[in-house]
Amino acid sequence: MSTSNKTTFSSTLGVIMAAVGSAVGLGNIWRFPYICGKYGGGAFLIVYLCFVFLLGATLMMSEFVIGRRSQHTPIKAFQALHPKKAWGLLGLLGLITSFFILSQYLVLSGWTTDYIWESISGNLAALGSDAGAISNYFAQFSTNALRPVIAVVIFSVICLVVIMCGVQKGIENVSKVLMPLLVLLVLVLCVRSLTLPNAGKGLEYLFLPDFSKLTGEGVLAALGQALFSLSVGMGVMIVYGSYMPVNDNVFKTAMWITACDTLIAILAGVAIFPAVFSCGFDPAGGPGLVFCVLPNVFNNMGGAGIVFSTIFFLLLAVAAMTSAISLLESLTATLLEHAKVNRQVSAVLFFLLSSAFGILFSLSIGPLSNVTIGHAHLTMFDFVDKLNSIYLPPICSLFTIFFFGWVMPEADIKDELSNHGVLKIGYYKVFRFLARYVAPLALLVVLITGIMG
Numbered sequence: 001m002s003t004s005n006k007t008t009f010s011s012t013l014g015v016i017m018a019a020v021g022s023a024v025g026l027g028n029i030w031r032f033p034y035i036c037g038k039y040g041g042g043a044f045l046i047v048y049l050c051f052v053f054l055l056g057a058t059l060m061m062s063e064f065v066i067g068r069r070s071q072h073t074p075i076k077a078f079q080a081l082h083p084k085k086a087w088g089l090l091g092l093l094g095l096i097t098s099f100f101i102l103s104q105y106l107v108l109s110g111w112t113t114d115y116i117w118e119s120i121s122g123n124l125a126a127l128g129s130d131a132g133a134i135s136n137y138f139a140q141f142s143t144n145a146l147r148p149v150i151a152v153v154i155f156s157v158i159c160l161v162v163i164m165c166g167v168q169k170g171i172e173n174v175s176k177v178l179m180p181l182l183v184l185l186v187l188v189l190c191v192r193s194l195t196l197p198n199a200g201k202g203l204e205y206l207f208l209p210d211f212s213k214l215t216g217e218g219v220l221a222a223l224g225q226a227l228f229s230l231s232v233g234m235g236v237m238i239v240y241g242s243y244m245p246v247n248d249n250v251f252k253t254a255m256w257i258t259a260c261d262t263l264i265a266i267l268a269g270v271a272i273f274p275a276v277f278s279c280g281f282d283p284a285g286g287p288g289l290v291f292c293v294l295p296n297v298f299n300n301m302g303g304a305g306i307v308f309s310t311i312f313f314l315l316l317a318v319a320a321m322t323s324a325i326s327l328l329e330s331l332t333a334t335l336l337e338h339a340k341v342n343r344q345v346s347a348v349l350f351f352l353l354s355s356a357f358g359i360l361f362s363l364s365i366g367p368l369s370n371v372t373i374g375h376a377h378l379t380m381f382d383f384v385d386k387l388n389s390i391y392l393p394p395i396c397s398l399f400t401i402f403f404f405g406w407v408m409p410e411a412d413i414k415d416e417l418s419n420h421g422v423l424k425i426g427y428y429k430v431f432r433f434l435a436r437y438v439a440p441l442a443l444l445v446v447l448i449t450g451i452m453g
């Protein structure tokens with residue numbers, strides 16, 4: 001195999017921190033807890049755990065193998081592993097997906113960044129427990145022409161600086177600091193939340209199995225969330241796989257990453273719902289939960305509320321940052337491999353492009369909301385949201401797992417998983433079955449129901 005791409009993380013710990021950094025993001029903190037509660041708490045959790053460990057981890061291992069075996073970024077990786085060069089198009093599709101996810105992610109990350117300031121400055125606290133005023137504040141902020149745009153720029157510049165510092169000095173070192181910080185922040189919030197009166201109600205909502213709420217829609221949401229949360233299906237893990245040291249155990253590393261990602265999602269739920277229920281609020285979903293319900297919860301905590309709300313928005317921004325970094329790195333590294341440019345130029349280029357689109361999507365919520373797409377008259381933000389949730393990731397994941405299960409030579413896979421015969425791979429038969437049959441079928445169902453629904 002070619003070894004043109006020699007950059008690696010320094011150790012297994014480095015790989016795990018960086019990949020957990022990619023995996024743990026807004027999806028864990030503001031999406032998982034909400035859908036878990038909505039679709040039956042413990043009942044949803046059981047299904048989610050099956051999906052994330054059986055299918056999500058399978059996809060992650062496949063991407064790691066493709067990346068480390070080929071030592072290339074997605075387009076060349078697929079081309080290096082199969083003589084038909086057209087497979088490179090799959091890498092390209094993954095990069096386009098990464099680009100759109102990044103651009104949309106920057107908008108939401110910008111909001112969380114701005115809210116760190118809104119919290120520290122006391123602006124949020126000043127709204128007291130007037131739910132209407134808090135929602136209005138958010139509506140005015142998110143539709144403003146300038147403030148969210150500035151936030152997008154600030155957030156993306158920080159990501160850019162990290163990428164420009166390189167894989168070990170930038171991504172790995174930053175992840176090694178930010179991930180433990182994130183765990184600390186979420187634990188502080190958990191302790192606060194659990195010690196509030198009536199915290200048990202929130203735990204019940206989150207964990208008590210209610211199978212009547214676990215609808216077909218809930219099962220599909222669990223699968224979609226498992227893939228999104230592990231950052232698989234668009235080649236980011238192919239790039240990180242190409243940085244994996246040769247003696248790293250792909251199976252163990254993927255299991256660690258999956259376990260950490262899942263644990264942090266659950267902890268996020270423990271940090272949020274007991275507090276929400278303790279204040280007697282309804283658990284809303286998405287931005288409503290984070291920017292309208294939670295500020296009210298913090299304002300109900302008295303003086304220390306400012307501290308906890310700042311910790312919360314900092315937690316969100318940290319989680320979002322390492323995820324955005326992985327997306328920007330995937331794009332940067334690919335251009336680096338295909339064109340005669342250096343890392344700095346490549347990173348700046350994608351920074352400019354993704355923040356330009358991010359700004360456009362942000363404006364489409366406010367001043368440009370009259371610019372719509374298609375018969376459904378979707379705003380640009382809603383359009384890209386649909387693209388990023390229903391179409392692009394399942395399509396890429398489906399083709400990637402198909403390539404891995406049916407096209408890539410099996411001998412290469414076994415050789416890579418066993419580190420050239422050094423490691424025992426007793427799990428292989430089960431893994432192969434999941435990769436060839438279960439994962440493609442499940443993804444096909446997600447895709448079809450997504451498109452039809």
Ligand code: PHE
Binds near residue numbers: 022027028324326327
């Ligand atoms: N896994 C991230 C989250 O949970 C999102 C993400 C998806 C990051 C794909 C990178 C690639 O928020």
